[in-house]
Amino acid sequence: MIKKHSLYFILIAISAILILSCSLSRNNPLDPLGNPDVFAPPIVQIDTLNISTDLIKWYVAITEEDSLADGYYIYAAFQDNYFGTYDRVGRNISAYDTTFSKDNVSHEYVWFKITSYNIFESDTLEGKFSQITQ
């Protein structure tokens, strides 16, 4: 026979477990895990085989036409090493425009990284950052 005090304690423990089972909802409209109409933009790969002194080239590994990017953002950091803050220095508005001229950004040391983006109902969702190149 369970004592009354034990019963109260069990009820409190159950309520505590119920609280623990709660989690936040994914209600960002650009979150692919919360909105099935949104998909993540393709991952950008820097084309390291065709390194040029004045041009960055990249490509995206896609398997379906639907996952084409709507464009690309180019970020740059002006410092001796690749750590630090990257600022957006360019934007390509075509999925097929996959180059950026380094001459557009003049500095002794410049580090670049690229993201692709897709537009969903006037909101822009950026994909993962590429690897960093100099």
Add this chain to the structure above:
Amino acid sequence: MKKIFLTIILCILSFPLWGNEPLDFDKDSILQVNIKYGWDDATSWQNSRKDLQENMIVFGQWENKKQSHFTNCLKSMIAPGWGHFSTNNYLKGEILLGLQVLLAGSAYYFYDQSQDYYDKYKNAHQIDEINQYYIDANSSYRTSGILVGLWIIAWGYTVLDTIQATENYNRDLWYTLYNEYMKSKVTVTAQGIQIRF
């Protein structure tokens, strides 16, 4: 004639006065052996009655001074530790109060942090940031939930322990009052003044 008749009646009525006076009243003969209380003679019966009367006097004082479980539990529900303080259980009250303040404060801190991350998540446009802010927000939210759960358990324990604390207080109060009564030589009660030797 009337005088003679009255004298005869008086003589008849006075016969018992010349009868053999009975021996001492044998109280033990009418006292049943009480197995439950162990009263096998009149002395133990009288002692028990005396004890009962003394207990009833102490009980009257105890009834006035004892604490209510309900009131103390209500105090602990409103302000953690209050019920324990009322029962002079200061150390335990302070520990439980401190524990609950710590848990509630930590829970609020992590909840606030989770809302901060959640706002960033809702405004993020980059897939890595969206994922990272959601993980951070959810992690803080769950930590907050765990702390709230622990707080609820601590709160429930405090309320339930108040019952035991009140029991202990009332029990100690009984012994204190009983010892005081037994030590006191003069007792004033509603029935009068009692002097103990």
